[in-house]
Amino acid sequence: MPTRQEIALIAHLMRRAGFGEPRADLVARAEKGYEAIVEELLHPEDQPPIDEELMYRILPGYEGALGPPISQADWMFRMVNTQRPLEEKIALFWHQMFATSNSKVDNPPEIGRQIAMFREYGLGKYGDLLVELAKSPAMIFWLDNHGNHDGAINENWGRELLELFSLGVGNYTEDDIKSAARAFTGWTIAPKIPRNPLGRFFWNFEYKPEDHDNGEKTFLGRTGNLNGEEIMGIIVDQPASPRFLARHLYRFFVADEPEVSSWNSTPPNDPVAIDVLVDAYNESHGDIRFILRVLFNSDFFKNSLFARVKSPAELIVGTVRMAGNYEGFRPGFNNLALECAWQGQELLNPPSVEGWHTGAAWIDAGALMRRVNFAAGVLGDISHPGVRAIVDRVQSQPNNSAQTMVAVCLDSMGPLQVSDTTLKELLSHALKGGKLAWNTPEEISSSEDRVGKLLALIAASRDYQFA
């Protein structure tokens, strides 16, 4: 039987590399050992995929006015029910870093295809991923590369590629942006089928050699008739690239960091950790799987329990996975997607190309009220199977004291670490009701109710806001 500490560490890994796991599954995982679990996570292709045909039958809204909510619901379903947690988590990571927004693209299924591309390439080589990104029709439209022509460049894609997707401010010149833009002329979208009257259609990447600027370009010190692939090749070999990517990975998987826009003036909180990730990048030529292996097995990761504010997606998916109330195909995934938007993270529609502001920026009074009410509402409902399992676990304890109830609930919800302030209040709340009793139907009903209320209170705590 794994120790409580081992389980806590696996729980931490699953919250970060996935969306959390119910307590019972954690025990099974912990028995395999930490490093074996990391390997399993890093190889999603070894686990069963989502049944795409069934998915299309359940959520068939790839065209028409229902597009946006259905595409978001589709991703919610995958996050909740996937057996490949890191595949979905890494897709969310790239969606955050390469933020592409429906507010302009207005084709959610097409952004959905970009997300699918992240699933496929997201754990591979960074350079390959960048080339795929440049070919993503949603990205081309989002950053105007379809308007980037030989002799009449549009710099939008070239600029954001360097500023937000790879090097970061201060590591390139305005001339480099122009060269990058010129190198990506002719990377465009094939003529689209009009949306009316039949609805939305997928777009396709098209390379138009006749619109490509074949002139000599100088990009980050290299001169030649450079094309897009070569630009990406140069980018991934720049020393700024691993550093920039390492900070993104650290912020998403390890601990909250200052906003990206301040990175060229604010040093990382843990420079040593960044160096470790940079070394892993260099050693592996930008192999994301390799870098993540180093990250998940590092001490700085293992010591970062509850060091990040959960994003709305993490809070919502983690909560329903714990409660078990969204297992398998069933109605309501669109509601989860809407809830995510109402908490401030509308999937497929980030606020700008900078992605969402994370950490404490997720929290304002309105968002916190929603987070608290959502989690307390779900985890306070003892009719959900996962909540029921916690109630049963409390009932099965030889000791029926209020203290035991608090300890078992905290353990089952994480194990969740709480501050002294929170623990003191949870105990004082629980002690008001005295010992639990499970003999008569009235006692059972009253005790179940008390466990439910305690779970709601824990879900409402500050501590539950952290992953």
Added chain:
Amino acid sequence: MATTSKDPVLVILQLTGANDYLNTIVPYTNGHYWDARPKVNIPADQVVPIDDELAFRSDMDQFKDIYDKGNMAIVHGVGFENSPRSHFRAMDIWHTCEPNKIGTDGWVAKVIRDLDPIGENVLKGVNFGQGLPRAMTMRGVPITSVNHLATYGVFSSVSGINSQDERTQLLDSFARMYSPAIGSGLTMEYLGQTGLDALRGADIIKVAPQQYSSTVEYGNTTIATNLKDVAQVHLADLGTQVFYTSHGPFDTHFNQGGSHAKLWMDISEAVDSFFADLREHDASENVVMMIFSEFGRRVRDNGTGTDHGAAGVAFVIGDRVKGGMYGAYPSLKPENLTQGDLEPNYDFRGLYSTIVDKWMGLDAVPIVGGQFEQMSFV
């Protein structure tokens, strides 16, 4: 600045999904209208004429009354250049006043920031609906967003809270869990403060329904419920100066007739009840309501509905509003249309500027991002 005895209040009603301008303010004597709308039109016997050229659709009869009393400005041809036909992009532009790039800060949030720079009153701006519109989003500007006033509050989602006593106990526990904890770290402290803010906002706002009584009976519609909630909070005098709510869906591509009629019937009835309610409590003088939609709809109908267009119509309503028509109805002549749509002739930021400057008494330039032609409706 408008001189009212109380602070100016703005109520914004967003018509989500793109309202059909042509079937709202109907150019009923214009031959081009009848040419372009063989199927989706308002028949001549169902309009309420304003003058020889324009008419309200008859389901909006309360709007006609408000207009006749001189309390409604109809602002024609509102929109912006190169209007995108995408709901999302167009609504973003309305919300952020950034037509040329992706903006993140909402114009309403900037109004609230300027009204209450240190964020003293968490109820300075209140949204009624699910989630915040981007117009109200800006870091550091606290906004209260209420789904339904009667049940608003921490733990409103938890079933089986059996007594007021039990609810109070849970809320007290919540407050203690969020109380300042020395040395807990910046984020923990910030969370604590924010949690207590949320609790305080909910605590203050819950007096609104308790204090409220009125002889006005609102209809049983979503928009009536939301405007009644606005009225309750306004009447409770909690210092709220901007209210926001939305209604829809106005995206009438198919079977427009009945659904568009119902939307306007509900809105005009609810707006009328709202102002009647405020007048009954002598609280209407300092309130102005602005109604807008992200764009209008295509001039030519598609057989049963209408597709996305460009120019739209806005309404500004209130006791202090100088009623009448402002601006010009865009030309319906086929040669004057852009991609088959009415060409906007009045920048929406001029509409905002007029309200921000002349009604709210704030400098509009930093809020809407420049100087725009103002009108004289307030």
